[in-house]
Amino acid sequence: xxxxxxxxxxxxxxxxxxxxxxxxxxxxxxxxxxxxxxxxxxxxxxxxxxxxxxxxxxxxxxxxxxxxxxxxxxxxxxxxxxxxxxxxxxxxxxxxxxxxxxxxxxxxxxxxxxxxxxxxxxxxxxxxxxxxxxxxxxxxxxxxxxxxxxxxxxxxxxxxxxxxxxxxxxxxxxxxxxxxxxxxxxxxxxxxxxxxxxxxxxxxxxxxxxxxxxxxxxxxxxxxxxxxxxxxxxxxxxxxxxxxxxxxxxxxxxxxxxxxxxxxxxxxxxxxxxxxxxxxxxxx
Amino acid sequence: xxxxxxxxxxxxxxxxxxxxxxxxxxxxxxxxxxxxxxxxxxxxxxxxxxxxxxxxxxxxxxxxxxxxxxxxxxxxxxxxxxxxxxxxxxxxxxxxxxxxxxxxxxxxxxxxxxxxxxxxxxxxxxxxxxxxxxxxxxxxxxxxxxxxxxxxxxxxxxxxxxxxxxxxxxxxxxxxxxxxxxxxxxxxxxxxxxxxxxxxxxxxxxxxxxxxxxxxxxxxxxxxxxxxxxxxxxxxxxxxxxxxxxxxxxxxxxxxxxxxxxxxxxxxxxxxxxxxxxxxxxxxxxxxxxxxxxxxxxxxxxxxxxxxxxxxxxxxxxxxxxxxxxxxxxxxxxxxxxxxxxxxxxx
Amino acid sequence: xxxxxxxxxxxxxxxxxxxxxxxxxxxxxxxxxxxxxxxxxxxxxxxxxxxxxxxxxxxxxxxxxxxxxxxxxxxxxxxxxxxxxxxxxxxxxxxxxxxxxxxxxxxxxxxxxxxxxxxxxxxxxxxxxxxxxxxxxxxxxxxxxxxxxxxxxxxxxxxxxxxxxxxxxxxxxxxxxxxxxxxxxxxxxxxxxxxxxxxxxxxxxxxxxxxxxxxxxxxxxxxxxxxxxxxxxxxxxxxxxxxxxxxxxxxxxxxxxxxxxxxxxxxxxxxxxxxxxxxxxxxxxxxxxxxxxxxxxxxxxxxxxxxxxxxxxxxxxxxxxxxxxxxxxxxxxxxxxxxxxxxxxxxxxxxxxxxxxxxxx
Numbered sequence: 001x002x003x004x005x006x007x008x009x010x011x012x013x014x015x016x017x018x019x020x021x022x023x024x025x026x027x028x029x030x031x032x033x034x035x036x037x038x039x040x041x042x043x044x045x046x047x048x049x050x051x052x053x054x055x056x057x058x059x060x061x062x063x064x065x066x067x068x069x070x071x072x073x074x075x076x077x078x079x080x081x082x083x084x085x086x087x088x089x090x091x092x093x094x095x096x097x098x099x100x101x102x103x104x105x106x107x108x109x110x111x112x113x114x115x116x117x118x119x120x121x122x123x124x125x126x127x128x129x130x131x132x133x134x135x136x137x138x139x140x141x142x143x144x145x146x147x148x149x150x151x152x153x154x155x156x157x158x159x160x161x162x163x164x165x166x167x168x169x170x171x172x173x174x175x176x177x178x179x180x181x182x183x184x185x186x187x188x189x190x191x192x193x194x195x196x197x198x199x200x201x202x203x204x205x206x207x208x209x210x211x212x213x214x215x216x217x218x219x220x221x222x223x224x225x226x227x228x229x230x231x232x233x234x235x236x237x238x239x240x241x242x243x244x245x246x247x248x249x250x251x252x253x254x255x256x257x258x259x260x261x262x263x264x265x266x267x268x269x270x271x272x273x274x275x276x277x278x279x280x281x282x283x284x
Numbered sequence: 285x286x287x288x289x290x291x292x293x294x295x296x297x298x299x300x301x302x303x304x305x306x307x308x309x310x311x312x313x314x315x316x317x318x319x320x321x322x323x324x325x326x327x328x329x330x331x332x333x334x335x336x337x338x339x340x341x342x343x344x345x346x347x348x349x350x351x352x353x354x355x356x357x358x359x360x361x362x363x364x365x366x367x368x369x370x371x372x373x374x375x376x377x378x379x380x381x382x383x384x385x386x387x388x389x390x391x392x393x394x395x396x397x398x399x400x401x402x403x404x405x406x407x408x409x410x411x412x413x414x415x416x417x418x419x420x421x422x423x424x425x426x427x428x429x430x431x432x433x434x435x436x437x438x439x440x441x442x443x444x445x446x447x448x449x450x451x452x453x454x455x456x457x458x459x460x461x462x463x464x465x466x467x468x469x470x471x472x473x474x475x476x477x478x479x480x481x482x483x484x485x486x487x488x489x490x491x492x493x494x495x496x497x498x499x500x501x502x503x504x505x506x507x508x509x510x511x512x513x514x515x516x517x518x519x520x521x522x523x524x525x526x527x528x529x530x531x532x533x534x535x536x537x538x539x540x541x542x543x544x545x546x547x548x549x550x551x552x553x554x555x556x557x558x559x560x561x562x563x564x565x566x567x568x569x570x571x572x573x574x575x576x577x578x579x580x581x582x583x584x585x586x587x588x589x590x591x592x593x594x595x596x597x598x599x600x601x602x603x604x605x606x607x608x609x610x611x612x613x614x615x616x617x618x619x620x621x622x623x624x625x626x627x628x629x630x631x
Numbered sequence: 632x633x634x635x636x637x638x639x640x641x642x643x644x645x646x647x648x649x650x651x652x653x654x655x656x657x658x659x660x661x662x663x664x665x666x667x668x669x670x671x672x673x674x675x676x677x678x679x680x681x682x683x684x685x686x687x688x689x690x691x692x693x694x695x696x697x698x699x700x701x702x703x704x705x706x707x708x709x710x711x712x713x714x715x716x717x718x719x720x721x722x723x724x725x726x727x728x729x730x731x732x733x734x735x736x737x738x739x740x741x742x743x744x745x746x747x748x749x750x751x752x753x754x755x756x757x758x759x760x761x762x763x764x765x766x767x768x769x770x771x772x773x774x775x776x777x778x779x780x781x782x783x784x785x786x787x788x789x790x791x792x793x794x795x796x797x798x799x800x801x802x803x804x805x806x807x808x809x810x811x812x813x814x815x816x817x818x819x820x821x822x823x824x825x826x827x828x829x830x831x832x833x834x835x836x837x838x839x840x841x842x843x844x845x846x847x848x849x850x851x852x853x854x855x856x857x858x859x860x861x862x863x864x865x866x867x868x869x870x871x872x873x874x875x876x877x878x879x880x881x882x883x884x885x886x887x888x889x890x891x892x893x894x895x896x897x898x899x900x901x902x903x904x905x906x907x908x909x910x911x912x913x914x915x916x917x918x919x920x921x922x923x924x925x926x927x928x929x930x931x932x933x934x935x936x937x938x939x940x941x942x943x944x945x946x947x948x949x950x951x952x953x954x955x956x957x958x959x960x961x962x963x964x965x966x967x968x969x970x971x972x973x974x975x976x977x978x979x980x981x982x983x984x985x986x987x988x989x990x991x992x
Contacts (some may be wrong), residue, residue: 052884076890083884089745091935092880095644103878104890108871111938112647112658156889266987387814436983438989441806451748451986458919465844467971469837470963476833483825518633607826615824621815622797626808 003028003048004079004160004192008058009046011041019046019216021058026160031193032185033224035200037237041216042196043084044162048161049194050081062160076104080153084196086163088137094148098123101155112135121187123154125188127181128212143174150181161185165193167202175199200237200253204251206227212236226254305417306578309571313585320592323352324362327596329604360491365595365609366588367494368486368554369564371501371546373587374508376561377568377579378539381519384445389561392546393540395558396565397457398429399548401464407466416493418481419552419598421599423497426548432456434540444536445522450459483608484557486595498550502544505584511538512576519574560587563617566624663939666932667946668848674950681957682719686965689714689976717851725850725914726956726970727949728858732911734948735869735941737922739904739931742876742937743897751908752852754809754901760912761843762824768839769831769982779842780857780913787909790820795863795901843961845918845971847956866945873937876900880935883983888959918971920978921948921955937938951977 004026018041024051026032034042035228038058047053049060051067060067061243078100088097101123102116124130127147130232132140136274137148146166153161167175197203203210204224206216212219214236219225233241239256246253287304325337332350339345340354359466376389383392390396402425405414413421413581433456468475517524525532550557564587565579572578594612601607643817647658683694696702697711698720705711711746744753752758763786765778794816798808812854814881828836841848875896878886886893909921925948926940932947952970955977 043730047884052887072887072892073890076888081884081888083882083888086882089880089935091930093644093934096877096934096936097881098887100878100881103874106874109655111871111874112645112649112656117647149753153888162888237849238944290959328845419713435656436986439987442991448990451982455982455986458975461984462972462975462979465840466968469840469844469969469972470966472837475837475840479829479836483829530739605830611822611825614818618815618819618822621818622812624811626797626800626812 004062004166004194005061006045006058007061008045009055009060010055010057011043012056013042013053017056017216017219019048021107022216023219024049024218024221026192026194027193030161030188030207031183031206032195032211033203034194034196034211035198035203035214035236038221042213043078045213046081046162046164046194046196050079051075052081052083063095065240073104074157076158078158079160079162080156080158081162082149082164082166084147085169088145088148089225090138091136092138093134093136094129094140094151095120095124095129097137097148098133098151098155101152104156105263111240116185119207120155123151126154126185127151139172142170143177146170146174146178148183150178150185154185158229159190160192160194163193164199168198175202182206200228200233200254201246202276204253205246205249225252228254294406301385306572310578310581310585311595313582313589314573315586317589317592319597320326320589321366323360324365324592324596327600328353328358336475337397359571360488361489362592362595364489364494364553365486366589367498367501367589368550368583369589369591371504371550371587372557372561373564373568373583373590374505374580375546375550375566377476377583378543378566379561379575381576381579382536382539383450384519384521385446385564386566388450389558389618390543390550391556391561392433392453393543393547394429394453394457394460395426395547395551396425396542397460397464398425398432398559399423399551399554401425401429401460403450403481403611404467407477408471412477415488416496419493419497422555423500423548424613426551427544428457429460430544430548434537442522444540445532451514466530474501480608481555483612484555485606485608486554486591486598487606489553490496492532494516495570496555500545501549504542504549508546508580509577511535511542512580515539515576515580519576551604554609557591557613559610559617560590561563561612563613563621564590566621633792637645642919648749657938659939660933660936662933666929667943670943670946670950674946677953678727678952679955680959681953682715683722684957684961685714687714696711703707719857720964721852722850723956725855725858726847726952728855728862728923729847729911729915729918730948730950730952731866731945732862732948733859733918733922734925734929734944734951736904736907736911737868737948738926738937738941738944739876739900739907740922741926742857742880742906745880745882747927748923750919751904751911752903752919752964753813754905755790755794755813755817755820756787756908756912757917757919758820758824758903759786759788760784760909761917762786762790762820764842764916765824765827765831765839768842769827769835771893772832777976780854783785783916784909784913788905789913790816791909792906797969801938807927841969842916843914843971844969845974846969847915847952849968850914850967856956858910858914865907865910869907870938872896872903876937876941916971918952918974920974921951924974924978924981925951928981 006022006024007231009022010017010020022045034046036042044053045204048055054068062075062079099116099120102120105116124133127150129144129151132144134182137145140148167178170178179202182195184192207224210224211220211221212232219236220232223253228243230241230243233254235241241256243255244253244255322334322337326332326334332354336350337354340351345353345541346352346489353571360562372390378385379388379390393462399422402421406417406421433453434444434499436456438444514530517528517530518532518535522532548563565582568582568586572582591609594616596607597612598607598609601612634704645658646661646664647656649656679691679694680962683689683691687710689697693702693705693711694715697715701713702708733751740749740751740753741747760783763782764779766881767773767782794809794813797816798812828839875891877898878889878891879893883893926944929940929944933943952974955973956970959970962968
């Protein structure tokens, strides 16, 4: 039984329960996005799946085995996690950071094998950061830094990679860059990607599978084009919106109405089949 | 050090929840303080009844031996304890607000190490100076050291940030102390004369000494009350304070001056006494929250009570000898602090 | 390791040792061997100068010849031998070992807490050792050398254990709680120590003061052997665990994601750090600043990776203490400054310089 499953999972900090009795199957070989409003428990859920948080109740199963019963390094060889906005020690170079990804493959005596070297170089190459390999991580731009951290999880050589808000605090260009990179990793390297994403439109565009979390429960899950509806966005995020096809990818594009939108005649919001520049002209 | 700010903000569950209880609470504190003072005066080598204490204070008879003891020995000592405790507690509260570091007290500004160095130098060079000269030397040393710490901590952009100030204080204190140690190790006579002073004590403090130093400290207490509203604002963070229109640079300098007057005065009267400045502000914030208009007076009263009671302990526990009051306080204060750390620090 | 079998990594910033036989590999920054060599040369020169200097001066060349016992025909050989082998060489060797120990202990503490200001005494090692030592010197008035190191060692370990135990709650002891409880417990211990220093015989008290400051005065080969044996156990362990410190440095979550058992490794590293510090304190008292300064400077020289940082800061700490000991003997000759006073006088200005450099950050 291959795959990653959460079974009757209940997660809590101290005494405050965040996730209640949740069931989830992560589709292997796909990109899965966890979405939901602030405080809904999506990051907590990711922490639960990745063994950063011990469940109060229930299990997480990877390839038929309870992840809490696997040796930690065994799990790390199969499942990598990139926490939200990680900080590298001052002066650590990109190469040194990426090399850390080899930790689960090493031991006290076997600290740097030829295989370690090869995989690290490959991870640097895939993420296109070879040119900064000898620069300290803290001197890089936000986007380059995030690439370096992703390279580290790649060097871990795990089938599944979990990421907690990989695009927070990045400029728009870097957000797209990081998401494109994750997409390529999935398509070209067959990595299973699970990420918490803040922007619903990014989730719709890049994810094969979308899980909407509300108040510690799954509100909906499935292919974005089937799952994301105006009603779902209203129920989960409490936002009135229109759903139109993304003019580039034809995936759902969520356009919030907001208070400014309500005061204007509905016609000024451009229709699905119109091109954006025509819509602009119409608004003007 | 910045991570520790959490402790302060977590202490906001108050005992005196309602604002209407704050003033009566303070009055009760003052009554307890006065009671403690009178109780302390009755205790000593020979116990004196409360009646006699009352008579000695309000109906002084210069032919009575007991009245003389009260007026010349016990009263000055207990008053010294009160003002020292009040000053150290208020200085500690201000330092904790200013540096947003719950482990700060006036020692962070280098006051104790500066005072100790000056006094040790004085004894080393002059042989046997009177206690009043100790006081002057201590005050000068405290002032110079804290000025130096402040200058070092205020270098560069952003002025005296909590982290820079703390670092400067810790480093400079260690530096000055290494010279003090060098002298004490080299000169046994100085070590012998000074070791009681460096432990902090109220023994033998007379009225002349008190009246020489007390005005500075009273001025410091008034100053602390005067800037308490500003301290509340700056304890929320410097950017917030600036956003609210505060001239934070001036507030910090004023606060530092107040702390030097308070803690410098205290160290010159009683030597370097620890713990009261560290612990009392924590207890007070636990009681009244983070509004420094209340934290300052409460700290003063509670600090006075703590030192008065600890001094009773210091005199009584191994009678006829005396323990240093700072030692008694540390032994009383530490278990409280451990409790605080265990139950209040969640992360 | 066999030198012909080591391979340079592709980028050339690393030296990798990977013998053809067996399953062993280790790597460190390319700067490490060069910096290490520099420090060793500096140490050896300082060592010779330090041995030749003193009330009884010995020409540097004769110092070297006496160390290797190749000048037995020299007229002053008997004196040289006594001064070099019995007095100066053991104390200077001990200074070097103590410096090594404190530096590695400090580097580990800084790594565990991710706080560059942590030092080997963070867990109450100095307070506990001091109380025990003052008890022996001032209270029990035992002057024979035998008991003191063991008492100090026990005091250090017991205090560290008590702090860790009191900070333990719900399966973990967070760094903040460790620091707070450490301060509280140390203040009680400090208060008791103060009382003893107040009421003790002034000669004993002065002796205790010297111990508290840290000194290698009058130490002999026996001390060197004991600390040396201790180091042989813990130093390789610390160095091999450098990799764990690197991973821990990425933050608890990232480290756990990489499969590290963070709590366990942290506990293990803490034990190593405390054990090292306790060993150093036992033979030389509570010398400050070495454990703080040496890792700092070394990080600037060879980067933050612990495989190289740990051994190089060991060498740096050793060199620093040999130098400080020389300064202490020379500064107010014929009297001596305890080495702990000198390290504070050197260390504090270094940190003030750091503060000045980073004033705009």
